[in-house]
Amino acid sequence: MSEEQMNDSTFNRLFIIMIVVMTVLTAIIMVLASMAASDVNSRLDERADIENSGSIAARIAPVGELANGTAQAAPKAAPVTLSGEEAYVSCVACHGSGIAGAPATGDVAAWSTRISQGSETLYDHAINGYQGSAGLMPAKGGNTSLSDDSVKAAVDYMVEKSR
Numbered sequence: 824m825s826e827e828q829m830n831d832s833t834f835n836r837l838f839i840i841m842i843v844v845m846t847v848l849t850a851i852i853m854v855l856a857s858m859a860a861s862d863v864n865s866r867l868d869e870r871a872d873i874e875n876s877g878s879i880a881a882r883i884a885p886v887g888e889l890a891n892g893t894a895q896a897a898p899k900a901a902p903v904t905l906s907g908e909e910a911y912v913s914c915v916a917c918h919g920s921g922i923a924g925a926p927a928t929g930d931v932a933a934w935s936t937r938i939s940q941g942s943e944t945l946y947d948h949a950i951n952g953y954q955g956s957a958g959l960m961p962a963k964g965g966n967t968s969l970s971d972d973s974v975k976a977a978v979d980y981m982v983e984k985s986r
């Protein structure tokens with residue numbers, strides 16, 4: 824009889840120990856699971872950053888492009904290069920008639936000293952903008968969606984007409 828009671832209390836003690844052990848194990852598993860989840864989340868964030876940065880588009884962009892004007896399947900990410908005449912649309916408001924100190928296209932006298940600075944300076948001033956003594960030349964004429972090459976083409980276009 825007493826032996827049976829001993830067995831019962833041994834069982835009770837074991838039972839309680841088991842419950843404590845299982846509770847502790849559960850807590851440990853929960854901590855590990857949340858650590859794993861935060862690792863996955865941070866890797867998902869990293870991946871989203873990479874995808875958003877456009878580096879994938881750059882990596883899978885075609886190596887070469889046809890430049891014959893008819894079949895230009897330009898990838899979205901690549902900036903479009905306009906002809907000088909097309910890009911000049913963003914310049915004509917000021918340079919068409921010479922508003923606010925802008926040297927007018929075709930005004931040879933107004934352009935000669937500017938042209939003598941060299942193309943690189945003209946490109947730099949047109950792309951990045953500058954404050955001169957005659958007025959403010961806004962970067963890319965204020966049309967920041969123009970690619971650098973489009974702006975250079977517009978400069979060449981204006982210079983050609985102003986020699």
Ligand code: HEC
Pocket residue numbers: 910911913914915916917918922923924925926937940944945946948949953954955956957958959960961963964965969974977978
């Ligand atoms: C809001 C008016 C405005 C627009 C639009 C504008 N410009 Fe100008 N630009 C100026 C002014 C003003 C100057 C003269 C600044 C000075 O020398 O004081 C100037 C000067 C220049 C010069 C001469 C730079 C030098 O070093 O002498 C170039 C080249 C030029 N612009 C290119 C462009 C091109 C290309 C565009 C279009 C993409 C454009 N500009 C659009 C106002 C404008």
